[in-house]
Amino acid sequence: MSLKIKDLPEENLFTKGHTACPGCGGAIMAKIAMKVFGKNTCAYFPANCLLVFGGTYPLNAFKVPYLHVLFENSAVCAAGIKRALNKLGKEDVNVVAFAGDGGTADIGIQALSGAAERNEDIIYICYDNEAYMNTGIQRSGSTPFGAWTTTTPVGSKIAGKERFKKDVPRIMIAHDVPYVATASISYPLDLLKKLEKVKNMKGFRYLQIFAPCPTGWRLDPSKTVEIGKLAVESGMWTLYEFENGKMTINKKPKMIPVREYLKPQGRFRHLTDEQIDILQELVKKKWERDLAMAESTH
Numbered sequence: 001m002s003l004k005i006k007d008l009p010e011e012n013l014f015t016k017g018h019t020a021c022p023g024c025g026g027a028i029m030a031k032i033a034m035k036v037f038g039k040n041t042c043a044y045f046p047a048n049c050l051l052v053f054g055g056t057y058p059l060n061a062f063k064v065p066y067l068h069v070l071f072e073n074s075a076v077c078a079a080g081i082k083r084a085l086n087k088l089g090k091e092d093v094n095v096v097a098f099a100g101d102g103g104t105a106d107i108g109i110q111a112l113s114g115a116a117e118r119n120e121d122i123i124y125i126c127y128d129n130e131a132y133m134n135t136g137i138q139r140s141g142s143t144p145f146g147a148w149t150t151t152t153p154v155g156s157k158i159a160g161k162e163r164f165k166k167d168v169p170r171i172m173i174a175h176d177v178p179y180v181a182t183a184s185i186s187y188p189l190d191l192l193k194k195l196e197k198v199k200n201m202k203g204f205r206y207l208q209i210f211a212p213c214p215t216g217w218r219l220d221p222s223k224t225v226e227i228g229k230l231a232v233e234s235g236m237w238t239l240y241e242f243e244n245g246k247m248t249i250n251k252k253p254k255m256i257p258v259r260e261y262l263k264p265q266g267r268f269r270h271l272t273d274e275q276i277d278i279l280q281e282l283v284k285k286k287w288e289r290d291l292a293m294a295e296s297t298h
């Protein structure tokens with residue numbers, strides 16, 4: 001039976017009193033994830049917003065043991081602790097790394113890849129806000145094409161990021177681990193299902209959760225959930241899971257024009273019609289590719 005919102009415990013293990021910006025998608029992710037994972041969990045954070053707004057003494061919001069590790073090595077730290085806990089006979093502890101997209105797509109990718117290749121028995125969550133937000137909105141490998149960041153400025157010669165978003169879930173699929181999924185804070189039931197699944201599985205589990213950042217995206221903070229829905233409905237973000245070699249698409253996008261997703265966000269305000277066409281074409285190709293993969297693996 002799949003988990004519903006009303007089934008979640010009242011108690012928060014990621015509590016109020018943290019210092020996230022209004023409308024932070026990462027905070028929503030942490031609150032839901034910790035309700036599913038429960039008390040028997042320990043968490044590992046490389047440098048990121050979540051650690052800073054939720055795990056800094058004396059304002060720590062996480063009510064489970066957690067450790068701040070280096071930017072480069074959250075996956076291997078989590079894996080080492082999991083092995084140590086097993087040796088102590090504590091095999092039922094959920095060991096979870098909570099990394100940002102920068103700590104995943106760029107700086108932590110060698111540790112992530114190594115841990116995945118060894119099929120370490122951990123849960124790795126990347127909350128994807130599409131830039132290095134904690135240090136002031138620098139572009140990461142996960143920043144989408146065209147987006148303004150402080151390191152992809154808008155000027156007369158360049159206009160936002162010139163390269164495309166690095167597709168880390170597909171890189172993880174190539175590691176042939178037991179479970180890889182994409183999710184979004186805007187689709188809580190789908191997210192709950194995936195969190196519950198990773199909690200109850202063994203081996204390396206990777207979940208990349210779309211987590212809008214109103215501050216970095218120059219978005220009205222009341223629109224966090226809405227923009228996450230537009231990302232999925234436009235095809236910019238696909239909800240899927242890859243389990244034991246099979247890929248399943250969890251939501252077929254309506255394929256609304258990508259422009260509808262871009263419009264509310266100041267980080268895309270400068271885009272030309274030509275750049276929007278490039279993104280629209282990219283979305284189409286990505287969807288066709290995901291669909292083909294889902295069909296070929298079933």
Ligand SMILES: Cc1ncc(C[n+]2csc(CCOP(=O)(O)OP(=O)(O)O)c2C)c(N)n1
Binds near residue numbers: 100101104129134
């Ligand atoms: C080796 C290293 N380089 C740079 C930093 C500075 N730093 C701390 S948090 C951060 C941004 C993290 O970005 P991301 O992983 O996307 O998480 P977010 O802040 O967006 O939640 C950076 C660059 C650091 N702590 N360690």
Ligand SMILES: [Mg+2]
Binds near residue numbers: 127128129132140
């Ligand atoms: Mg980030």
